[in-house]
Amino acid sequence: MKNLFFFFAFSMLPGFINAQAKTIIHFDSNKSELRSDAVKVLDSLIVSLKADAQYLINIKAYCDNTGEDAPNQTLSENRAKTVADYLNSKNFSKTFTTDGFGESVPIASNDDEIGKAKNRRAEITVQDITIIKRAPQKETLAPVPEDKKTFNEKSSLTDLEVGKTLVLKNLNFEGGTAVLLPEGKPTLEMLLRTMQENPTLVIEIGGHVCCFDDMPLSIYRAESVYKYLLRKGIDKGRMTYKGYSRNKPIFIDDKDESRARANRRVEITEIKK
Incomplete structure (x- = not known):
């Protein structure tokens, strides 16, 4: 598949x-x-x-x-x-x-x-x-500003305050699509384990886009994470998903590709512990 x-x-x-x-x-x-x-x-x-x-x-x-x-x-x-x-x-x-x-x-x-x-x-x-082919190349991701916390192997949703948000580290998308890039798989698996180990945890999944306003695409991106967790057995009552279009960019100026990739993201907001 x-x-x-x-x-x-x-x-x-x-x-x-x-x-x-x-x-x-x-x-x-x-x-x-x-x-x-x-x-x-x-x-x-x-x-x-x-x-x-x-x-x-x-x-x-x-x-x-x-x-x-x-x-x-x-x-x-x-x-x-x-x-x-x-x-x-x-x-x-x-x-x-x-x-x-x-x-x-x-x-x-x-x-x-x-x-x-x-x-x-x-x-x-x-x-x-409309697409143009390009030679495979190593892409870099602009560092997330310090005031934006990230969810990675050293962080925990259970330590987060209710109402606060974490950026899912390395969970980025190919431009113009809701197709996740391969490096995001470990982050998804880690999020799944966190939800499994904390059965009372309730989250909102927020999708974001870069470059142009596109509310449907931001919703699709959040939905892709929601459906991954749903397929893995997480109860739908513990999750909601929402699109934010380009209303909450990490970088206001995202003409540079590394910043654009950082803005094409999904964030997790803790609703209830």
Whole structure:
């Protein structure tokens, strides 16, 4: 499964990013094969996209609550892969990320078959992006100012005062996307352990962007961390997420790439110990 740590060596040009409406298809119970109506929807999606454009396509798949957690997680991952495989089979050579969420994010009640049918779904989100290739290079991150505390291996959320905020160290994003850079994985794992070891801890997850105002993108960034913790078993009642667009930059002047990367971030605010 390609997940949120999928990384590609491209540089995004701000101002050419256009997130399209979400496309949703549905599956039969306990199946990952595409239904005929789903095939028609995907074919229509392909026709609607420009042949010469560059796209980032995110495929998220889900289940209803029938069955056990582990098989449902695998089923949702297989559903996402099925969609990607179908698009690839149509010579639709684009950049994909796929993710499965099991039964953790229902959009309807699982108490009846109508609701369950809505939850057995895949959501396909397309970003139209203008990109230029660049040679791989070592990127540096501007140091976070001293008045901004960071969450790392030497810090603890439990030592933080209620209402105070920590920057998740090294949890940064590729420009113009909610795709986490690989170096952020240890920080996510450390945050997960902190939540597991402190079962009364309640947090807000705040997403931020650089360079231009983009409230939806800041929400997606916070949501990516929220859903990671949700998939790992953290109760949704212990977390909220919110986007701040570019309203709370670490660096006001973020024309330099290292400062821009520092502003593309997620912060944790302690709500309750």
